[in-house]
Structure formats: C-alpha cells, structure tokens
Amino acid sequence: MKTVVLKFGGTSVGNIERIKKICKIVSSYKKKKFKVLVVSSAMSGVTNDLINKSKKISDNFDTAEYDALLSSGEQISCALIAGQLNHIGIKSRSWQSWQLPIITEGPHKNARINNIVVKNLKKFLGIGGVPIITGFQGVNKDFRLTTIGRSGSDATAIMLAKFIKADECIIYTDVDGVYTTDPRDHNKAKKIKKIYYDEMLEMASLGSKVMQPSSVQDAKLNNIEIKVKSSFINKTGTSITASKKDFSNQIITGISSTKSNAKITIVGVKDRPGVAASIFEPLSKNLINVDMVVQNISLDGKETDLTFTIKSEDLKKTEKLIKQNKKISYKKLSFDRGVSKVSIIGVGMITTPGITYRMFQALASKKINILVISTSEIKISVLVSARHVKKAVAALHKEFKLD
C-alpha cells in the first residue's frame, strides 16, 4: 500500500464548498487504496485577518503571541476537513501540531521543523483513518506554538512525507503546475511535466510563485519528489524531482521574468578595496535586496562605475541611503526605474555549449538591448528595458523550443 501526503493551500480550502471538493480528492486516493495524510493551510483570508488584528495592536506585536494567534487558522481548516470526511463516511481526525508533536527550532515567526513524531499517525493509518495535520506550525522545546514562515504548509507537507516515508507528496494549489514562463503574460507558455529541484529553485527564487524556494530546498535535501497540482481542475501537474543525469533533449526548462526593477548606477566611485561593501552595507541593514551587480573595470585604478538592481519600490530609500553614506565618494548617481530581469533556466545548459550566444542572438534579432548580464550554472539572466520584456520572453521561448 502506497502512502501519499496531500497538501492543500489556503484557496483550496477557502470556503466550505471548496473543503467539500478537496475531500472528494481525498476520497479518490482512498478508493485507489492509498494511505492518505492531509496537511492543510488556513482558509484563505483567515491568516491575513489575524495579522491585521495584531497590527491594530502593534507593528511590534509579541512574536510568541503572534504565532499563537496565527496557529488558530490551521486548527480551524483541519477540524472542518476532518468533520467533512467523517460526514461522508471516511474515518478522519485532525492533529494539531502540539498533539503529534511537530517539533521546531529557531525563532518565532520563522522556526524550522526539526522532527515530526509519526507514531500515532501510523497507528491511525493502520486502521484506515485519514489524519489531517495543521500546516505552517509546530511547538518549540518550551511547548509554545511556533510558525515556520511563508509557505510554511508546504514545508510541513515535505517534512511529513520525509518522516512518514511517504511515496508521494502532492501540493494542491490554485494553479495546475509550473509553466515554462508566466502563462498570464505569454499565451505560448506550456506546463512543465518534470522539473529538477535546482531548476525549480531558480524558478522559485526568480519569481514563479508556485512554491517558495525554502520548500523546494527542503524537498531537495530530503529527496522528496513533489507533485504540484490544481485542486480545482483534475489535470496532470508538474513533478519536481532529483536530477538523475537522464537529461532530455530539452536544454532550457523555463523562462522567468520580473516586472518592476530599478537599476542604479553610481558613476565615478573612488575605487579602493571594500568600496562595494561600503555601498551595500547600509542597504542590507535596511532589508533592501540587491540583485544583479556589475562593476566596470577600473582602467586607471582610481575610479569605477557600479551598477546594481533592486526592487522598484526600494528606489527612494536606496537613493537616500547612498546620498547619506559618508564612506563613499562619487561623481554622479543615475537611476532607471523601467527595467526587468529575464532569465532562462535549465540543467541542460551545464552540458550544452553555446546557450549564452543563442540567448544574446535571439534578443539581438529583436533589437532588444541587454543592460546587465549575470549567470549561474543553470541560469542566465539579462536585464532589459521593461517595455521589451514580453517580446524578450517570447523570443527566448521560441528560440529554446518551448512553444
């Protein structure tokens, strides 16, 4: 008998009708003789409502109480799912994180799952029951509730799959899989059937919102194969799996793009050791994420130009921080709000030469100027004018035969 962990996100359990619907999905696995465990997020809207309540009290709301507050959301959804399953004749019960327990370590609001005690779950599976487990939370060594940050329920499902030794871990969400590029912007986007952890990690950190990078990392570290599927329509989803060196002919798996970045160039910076650190230190302290960085080669060894990108919304703050910075001297600051990053991702590029050239050539043929380039082993990113981003993605999608 195979064991499967099904994880349902907030929109999948967003109201009673949807809860009834996902219980039918659970039922279909039971009919196929699976041992089924469910991990659920809070009903969509509930967590935000609780966060808003805490904000009405304080922006520095006590973090331990914040976790106690937010944990109630999954308690509600899990009790409702278990109630519905019992109602339709499937033996089920909810387990709150402290009842197993799910043991976490690390700070409140951002804890990590250390262990999940599965003894009672196994017993319940043994008598044909379907355990419903609260996602996103656990208890620390002081037996206080902790939450595990954004996308926490995915992490709960992945860790549960690990500790229960599940054969499958399926993430049910409001999209039906991972696409070659954003299907809302590009009508030629295609669903990816199989993607490797590292590719998904690049996709995830480049803005594909299907899964948080930390969850993909958890799956990779524990070698848990994940499927991403829609809880609304019954279609094959996307498998996220380990690279097994059986590369297909597909070199590039997906293309991602950002919408609104800003590019900053500091012209004529006095070039001395540690100048980049002096520039970026105050930004980092203010939680401004610097993405692509290019430093021109300083020909005379005295001055250099430094270009980097940030999120558009951070531009004002960044400008202020640079102007206040007394550790650096420069000639001029210049800004460009309207830039976007376009990236091609695929493990295939490790073994296939000439990808960079093909990328640049495809963009050049459409008269798209490349402003900045950055690369990793399985990814090439270029910065282009935001007004060219759709055209760029389309050109690359065609060039790498994803259409």
Next chain:
Amino acid sequence: MKTVVLKFGGTSVGNIERIKKICKIVSSYKKKKFKVLVVSSAMSGVTNDLINKSKKISDNFDTAEYDALLSSGEQISCALIAGQLNHIGIKSRSWQSWQLPIITEGPHKNARINNIVVKNLKKFLGIGGVPIITGFQGVNKDFRLTTIGRSGSDATAIMLAKFIKADECIIYTDVDGVYTTDPRDHNKAKKIKKIYYDEMLEMASLGSKVMQPSSVQDAKLNNIEIKVKSSFINKTGTSITASKKDFSNQIITGISSTKSNAKITIVGVKDRPGVAASIFEPLSKNLINVDMVVQNISLDGKETDLTFTIKSEDLKKTEKLIKQNKKISYKKLSFDRGVSKVSIIGVGMITTPGITYRMFQALASKKINILVISTSEIKISVLVSARHVKKAVAALHKEFKLD
C-alpha cells in the same frame, strides 16, 4: 499580595478597541499590587461563525472536531490580549488549555474541568507576569481538545480561582451586575450588592442571563466568591457569595419573570399509579422541559386534572405527543399560550413567616389572578396571565421594599 482572576466575556473582547479597554482594567489591578490572572472567552461572533461553518457541513458534525474547531476562538482572543498587555509594558503571555494543561473529563461539547495544573502560572505570577488563559476548553486524557458547554469560560475562571487559591474572581461582562428584576422591563429595578449562591442559582435558572446555573453551582461547591462587573463602565458590581446566616433585613433579594410560557391542562385523566410518568415520559424524550406541575386531588379516585407549563415554542410538539400517547386516556385538552411565571427569591424567607401571604395579597390587591403556584425553600413562583406580568413584578418589587 492578593491574587485575582479576571474573566472577560465575548462582548468585553469583541474588537481590538475593547481588548485595549480591558487591558486598562488589568493594568489597574497591577497598579493596586494584585497578582492578576485573566480568563477570556472568544471575541463575540467568532464562536457563532465557527458553529455556522460546522453546520454547513453537517448538523451531526463530529463532536471531537467541533471542539477542536471552537477552541480556536479563545486562542485568538487570549493571544491578542497578551499582545496588547506586552505592548503597554505589562509582562504577559497566553496559555492554551493544553499548555497548562486544563484537564477535563466527560463527553465532547459538554466536558467538565477536573484539574488545572497551576505550577507554571505560579512561576509566571512570581516574576510579575499576567497569564492569559483560554476559557471554555481543556484537554481530555487522550490529549484532545474538549469544550465545556455554555458559559464555559465562567466555569474556567471559577475553577482556576479554586486551583490557584485566588482571593477574588471577577466576571466582567456586558451588564454591571445582578438586578432585583430585569431593568429593561422595570425602571425601579435596583442592582443587588450581595446575593447568596442559592439565591443566584434560583435567579439564574429562572432566566436571569448574567450567569449560567452550572457556573454558580461550581462557585458554591468550591466556595469561590464571585463578583459580576461591567467591563464597559466602572461601577461596583454584584457579589455572589456564601450564605453566612448574617441575613440583612432584606427578605427578598430579587424577582424574576418569564416572558412566554404555555399552560396545558389535561382534563379528566384516568387516575392510576404512574399516570403522570406516562404523560411526561415522551415529553422528556423529546427534550421538552416541563416546569410547574399541578395535579388536582382526585375526589372520586378515578379521574384527575393535570396542569403543567412549558415553553411556548414547545406547545405544538407537546400537543402532538399527548394526542399520540396511547398509554393515557382523558376527556379534554386545554391550552393557554399567554402565561408567565413570576418568582420572588431570597434566603430570608426561610426564617421569615408570612411571605407567601404577602405575595398573594400584593397580587390580589392589583386584581391579578394566580393560576398555578410552586415553591422551594428560597423561592415562590406563581403563574399569571402574561398581560399582568409587568404589573405583578412592579407590585411585588414595591411590597418587598426593593424599589
């Protein structure tokens, strides 16, 4: 240093503004050097919303999951209270029932508190902290969440006061105390400063909605003095306390009345042993509560008339059940929808003769006809026509010097 348990009801924590207000009450006790513990209900509306969700799934929603579902309400309110207290500089933390634990026994939805482990609460009080404890719930021996029925948070506060050996237990609610009669109907109603458990029990079971009888009974059994106060206006409330035989001159403490009862008379019932049981058995099985019962003396030993009262809304069902009942034979059924029960309550009547006479005389002087009479040690109830109930309460309020 005195220890006080403060209990806040659902309306008292109904929104963030109100939570801020009750935290000022907590602060005032801290300034008076009290050791303070708080028990809170769920924010008003939250529990009903959760119940409605469960009903959308099933009217027979799994009771264990129902308790898990509803328990989330107090987790939310308690985390918010603790968050606000920390925000205004008062060291505080919330304790969910399972963290102490609060141990219950008995069935789901209707468990009873057996024990509260107060070790960690004492430690926290010792360092000046204010513990916030979830009312209405506990965990059973299987470590599953249980709820303790209507008015459960009052019971939590009273049991906590017992186990922590508190000097005071104050029930903060949306009324400012217990009144001699319903102040919405009678403008001469006065707040009672002190009322004995037994009187309060009679008041409570006769429809005064301030406290549930079971909570008053808990307080009586454990000899916990309760104060009922308003969380909205700062006024002396009502103390509910043990009878100490130091009766004041006040003979009658309060007057209660019901709004809509129905009186049923079964005329010419064949009088044989067990006939009353035969009549009431099907009513009891259908959860119809029979209140006052009068059986005429059967002069010939063959036939008798039986009169009893029920809630008006139960009249149709009751009529049907009697007509279906094949164990009894009778001549006629008669109904009176428009009746009310008026009761005077006071431990003073035990030692003061002539109260019954004064009551009947006061009603007679206003030409109010008494339909049925029933008495207990500290209570006399009469059934009158519903259109006379206001006049009757006013007359009795004056007669027993409550004006």
